[in-house]
Amino acid sequence: MNLHEYQAKEILAKYGIPVPPGRIAYTADEAKQIATEFGDTVVIKAQVHTGGRGKAGGVKLAKTPEEAREKAGQILGLNIKGFITKKVLVAKAVDIAKEYYAGLILDRVTQRVVLMLSKEGGVDIEEVAAERPEAIIKHAIDPHKGLRPFEARELVKRAGMEGNLNKLAQILVQLYHAYEGIDASTAEINPLVVTASGDVVAADAKIVLDDNALYRHPELSRLREEEAEHPLEVEASNYGFAYVKLEGNVGIIGNGAGLVMYTLDLVQRVGGKAANFLDIGGGAKADIVYNALKVVLKDPDVKGVFINIFGGITRADEVAKGVLRAMDEGILTKPVAMRVAGTAEEEAKKLLEGRPIYMYPTSIEAAKAIVAMTGGAQ
Amino acid sequence: MSILVNKNTQVLVQGITGREGAFHAEQMMKAGTKIVAGMTPGKGGQMAQGVPVYDTVKEATHHHRIDASIIFVPAPGAADAALEAAHAGIPLVVLITEGIPTMDMVKAVAEIKAMGNVRLIGGNCPGLITPGECKLGIMPANVFKRGKVGLISRSGTVTYETAKALSDAGYGISTCIGIGGDPIIGTTFKDLLPMFNDDPETEAVVICGEIGGSDEEDAAEYIKAHMKKPVVGFIGGRSAPKGKKMGHAGAIIMGNVGTPESKLAAFAAAGVPVADTIDEIVELVRAKLG
Numbered sequence: 001m002n003l004h005e006y007q008a009k010e011i012l013a014k015y016g017i018p019v020p021p022g023r024i025a026y027t028a029d030e031a032k033q034i035a036t037e038f039g040d041t042v043v044i045k046a047q048v049h050t051g052g053r054g055k056a057g058g059v060k061l062a063k064t065p066e067e068a069r070e071k072a073g074q075i076l077g078l079n080i081k082g083f084i085t086k087k088v089l090v091a092k093a094v095d096i097a098k099e100y101y102a103g104l105i106l107d108r109v110t111q112r113v114v115l116m117l118s119k120e121g122g123v124d125i126e127e128v129a130a131e132r133p134e135a136i137i138k139h140a141i142d143p144h145k146g147l148r149p150f151e152a153r154e155l156v157k158r159a160g161m162e163g164n165l166n167k168l169a170q171i172l173v174q175l176y177h178a179y180e181g182i183d184a185s186t187a188e189i190n191p192l193v194v195t196a197s198g199d200v201v202a203a204d205a206k207i208v209l210d211d212n213a214l215y216r217h218p219e220l221s222r223l224r225e226e227e228a229e230h231p232l233e234v235e236a237s238n239y240g241f242a243y244v245k246l247e248g249n250v251g252i253i254g255n256g257a258g259l260v261m262y263t264l265d266l267v268q269r270v271g272g273k274a275a276n277f278l279d280i281g282g283g284a285k286a287d288i289v290y291n292a293l294k295v296v297l298k299d300p301d302v303k304g305v306f307i308n309i310f311g312g313i314t315r316a317d318e319v320a321k322g323v324l325r326a327m328d329e330g331i332l333t334k335p336v337a338m339r340v341a342g343t344a345e346e347e348a349k350k351l352l353e354g355r356p357i358y359m360y361p362t363s364i365e366a367a368k369a370i371v372a373m374t375g376g377a378q
Numbered sequence: 379m380s381i382l383v384n385k386n387t388q389v390l391v392q393g394i395t396g397r398e399g400a401f402h403a404e405q406m407m408k409a410g411t412k413i414v415a416g417m418t419p420g421k422g423g424q425m426a427q428g429v430p431v432y433d434t435v436k437e438a439t440h441h442h443r444i445d446a447s448i449i450f451v452p453a454p455g456a457a458d459a460a461l462e463a464a465h466a467g468i469p470l471v472v473l474i475t476e477g478i479p480t481m482d483m484v485k486a487v488a489e490i491k492a493m494g495n496v497r498l499i500g501g502n503c504p505g506l507i508t509p510g511e512c513k514l515g516i517m518p519a520n521v522f523k524r525g526k527v528g529l530i531s532r533s534g535t536v537t538y539e540t541a542k543a544l545s546d547a548g549y550g551i552s553t554c555i556g557i558g559g560d561p562i563i564g565t566t567f568k569d570l571l572p573m574f575n576d577d578p579e580t581e582a583v584v585i586c587g588e589i590g591g592s593d594e595e596d597a598a599e600y601i602k603a604h605m606k607k608p609v610v611g612f613i614g615g616r617s618a619p620k621g622k623k624m625g626h627a628g629a630i631i632m633g634n635v636g637t638p639e640s641k642l643a644a645f646a647a648a649g650v651p652v653a654d655t656i657d658e659i660v661e662l663v664r665a666k667l668g
Binding site: 215 | 453454477478479480481482484485487488489491531532533534535536537538539542559561562586588589590591592593614615616617618619654655656657
């Protein structure tokens, strides 16, 4: 789960990391009001769940309250990569002397949380990593010891960061405390700013939470914003499905993440494009299949559905019953290609006899058929 | 022969009194697994599936020789359950539970690896099976026939499909291990390849990988340097967009790490042919084994 910048900064502040004073505005007038209270130059930043806000015109400086009103008015409502800006952060502008990067990520290779530091902050760190990996210092943190102050100081020196060594190191230690305390999967400060007066502040922050651990943090799971996700992803998650909206027109339903991914690959291989990823999980009954069809068919891009089930615990006749119910209720009016291997395959065939649902013996044949039925290879 | 488990493996089921634990204990017994004890804190002294239930793993190991434990404990207590098994001296621990908090796994895997004498498989995995001898997992045993191909996979259903295809084609499976779809897991492909290398029954190995991480690249490095037996590869999620989590928490492309291109290149450099479909896996095995 992604947090907004202002939410991330509130968490950092709770852990003692200095952030510039700032408040959220939903209207241009509120932005003006906040700027008046600060009585200083402010930066107005779109709060949307995507990167590249600056390039899209979602971040602007304002020297006066009136300018703040005007700039906030330009940013509110702005469409940034498909996300409509509904609120802006109005924060006191910082007097930047140096811009650094500090980030904690989960690293699969070391199987630890890795601290990354760079004195080249304020830019896209993935670009730095790709172009000049030597500009980034990495340190895998022992999960049972955490990040100790002496390690943090050594890392600050190694990264060549200038400024108050103790303040910089303390921020790194606190960032790890925050990461562990809220069960994050990513926590980044970019830029970590050393101001002209020598203070160190987190001028921007990004936090992604570990979904598996949200049950431990009810106060954070309340921050979930349904409008930030695709509405179909929200509906699917309410049914307990793993669902990802994609760009194509073939709806996909399968059991098991690996099989669904494979099904997407097959559709692409025969020239089609999947409209979604949907995993119904193991042992699904008719009503689950029916609900999955409801979600998939709500997507106006979907021209047909490919149901690919490996029957271990899932029974093919249950799948067929779910499909027939969707058809009888008029929800399902598009072509369906089914491939259901294993348990109760014969019973399923009997149920589907005389109905316009096509069953195929292999995944690849079903993929070819549904791509042909939805407009052919593109 | 086989690897990790065989007909003599004595098994403890942690969480045997829960719905999942009870169902799968029964299924495992039907597949020939020697389950000798169960464990659920607070349920000690009861019987479940015909075996005694203990409050702690240590009590179970005190009364029985336990070679392996399989865990069906809900996510909040799953990593703790794995540590309990490891500290009781059980050499093989299979963690089936999905949705375990990542930091719990980071800590548990670090601790178990430091112990050096415990093999953790999973979490979020289907487990492992030596067909006809021991099933330590949740896979449908009926699609696995005994044979000569070692199978390692990051997914569940793709594993079953592949096992079925290899079994139907007459090759069969020596041992199959589903290593799990999470970013932090106890055992990776490269940990298992040396065991298959040394197993006389295994004549070829199939690796079903997927996007995300670099386990396939690490495996390719080992294969290039050490593998004496033919290996066939498969990569799931090749059409997935970057940055989107495809069901498995581990199946996500971050920047330039975890891309199918990188995995295909690594397999190619190690001389591992990669199948585009599951049927093609069988064809590639046929080309190697005849």
